[in-house]
Amino acid sequence: MFLKIVCLIGITCLAACDKPPVSTDSEARQFLEMNGIFPSRPCSIMPGPGCVSLGGIRKKTLEGVYLLKIGCKMCSTFRITGGTEPRHSVASPHSRGMAIDFVEAAPTNLEKLLTDVTPPSGGVYRFGIGGYWFRISREGPAPEHWHLEVD
Numbered sequence: 445m446f447l448k449i450v451c452l453i454g455i456t457c458l459a460a461c462d463k464p465p466v467s468t469d470s471e472a473r474q475f476l477e478m479n480g481i482f483p484s485r486p487c488s489i490m491p492g493p494g495c496v497s498l499g500g501i502r503k504k505t506l507e508g509v510y511l512l513k514i515g516c517k518m519c520s521t522f523r524i525t526g527g528t529e530p531r532h533s534v535a536s537p538h539s540r541g542m543a544i545d546f547v548e549a550a551p552t553n554l555e556k557l558l559t560d561v562t563p564p565s566g567g568v569y570r571f572g573i574g575g576y577w578f579r580i581s582r583e584g585p586a587p588e589h590w591h592l593e594v595d
Contacts, residue, residue: 481546502541526545528541555582567582
């Protein structure tokens with residue numbers, strides 16, 4: 445059922461891929477926005493603090509944030525605040541397209557969902573959905589946000 449959902453929303457099914465496919469910034473934004481997830485302004489239009497680049501992000505990472513959003517029925521708007529922009533170190537999962545940062549309008553709702561699924565270990569929640577494994581944690585200080593890595 446999961447692969448059918450993924451194929452229906454326009455993402456290439458990943459089951460047969462050896463190397464994870466990546467998205468351009470515009471492809472990633474289009475996918476996120478059509479699924480009610482809103483990235484901050486693109487770095488290509490206005491570089492600097494607060495911009496988000498999604499070029500090179502793995503489609504699996506985009507699918508992961510989408511699955512998390514639809515799995516959290518009580519969550520409201522997700523806004524993407526970090527992707528593959530150069531302010532992340534070369535060794536960072538961000539620079540490899542494996543991580544995304546976001547804020548959720550009511551973060552306690554997401555925290556409740558995560559705590560119900562799995563207790564945190566060292567502040568990091570680890571869980572699996574539909575063959576995907578996630579690590580998610582709160583980061584900050586300003587702005588405080590969620591950091592999601594998809595294996």
